[in-house]
Amino acid sequence: SGPCRSPDSQELTDVERAIEIVINNFQRYAVKGRKECLTPNELRELVGQQLPHLSQHVCSLDEKIECLGDPDEAKLDFGEYWAIIGEAAKGCRVKK
Structure with a gap:
């Protein structure tokens, strides 16, 4: 039971599992x-x-990581992480 599930939930969809x-x-x-x-x-x-x-x-994914600041001290919250993953997925989709 992960963050998307309630005790009475049914099977997760593919997108919910992702x-x-x-x-x-x-x-x-x-x-x-x-x-x-x-x-x-x-x-x-x-x-x-x-x-x-x-x-x-x-390639912009590595550039984005470089721009985040000190590699061991800078903080990236979940919203920022989600945005970076979304941009990476969008870039991959466009290149197909």
Whole structure:
């Protein structure tokens, strides 16, 4: 039972499962300090391990990570992470 499920919920849709996975990955990689933020280094690790094919095709993703500030100290909240993942997905879709 993840963040998208209620006790009486039925089977999740594909999109709900995908959102749950995006949330779970954010929480798994947000290990330094607070669980509600990623550092740029944590985001880089997440992208490298969870989006290896996508990151190869979306060069602006690495540039965005570089612009976030100190790799170990800057904080990226879930909304900012969601926006970056959305931009990466949009870039991948456009290139198809």
